[in-house]
Amino acid sequence: MWKCKQCSKSIEEEFDACWSCGYSKSGLPPDQSVRAESAENRAEIARGKNMSRPRAAGQIQAVAIVDASIPFWSMVFFMIKWSLASIPAVAILMFTFAIMGALFGGLFRAIF
Missing domain, CATH: 1.20.5 (Single alpha-helices involved in coiled-coils or other helix-helix interfaces)
Structure with missing residues (x-):
């Protein structure tokens, strides 16, 4: 796991961008269009960026709800x-x- 440099959320290794704020693993801010989007859209965009790497068949992805x-x-x-x-x-x-x-x-x- 890696920790986002912007919001300090713990992110799984397979993700290249933070699901919460959209910042990349290296700490680069998201582009202006992403910053203007709502939190749901930012998470969707971050997931879209992370779908470029295929997962192995049968791999289980753990999900933890942190906040509602x-x-x-x-x-x-x-x-x-x-x-x-x-x-x-x-x-x-x-x-x-x-x-x-x-x-x-x-x-x-x-x-x-």
Whole structure:
């Protein structure tokens, strides 16, 4: 791994440019068009630069999520939706366990 000279992010050896800021391995800044792009586009451009080298067949690439930039209220709404979506799942599990409890409870009482 190498460390970006601009933003100090750890970058895998196979990449020639930083996925975060677009600076090259040697510390050269990205061209002006890349600097003006959003972070997603810069990462996409950096990935495009790194695709020139083919990977060996069957090679596994590890992915580590370092940070997630989500606005506060978007995260609150996401958590509310998540909790509401879990209600049917809990109801289904309760129903399933009730059925299994009735079946196996009766079977257990019949055996013992």
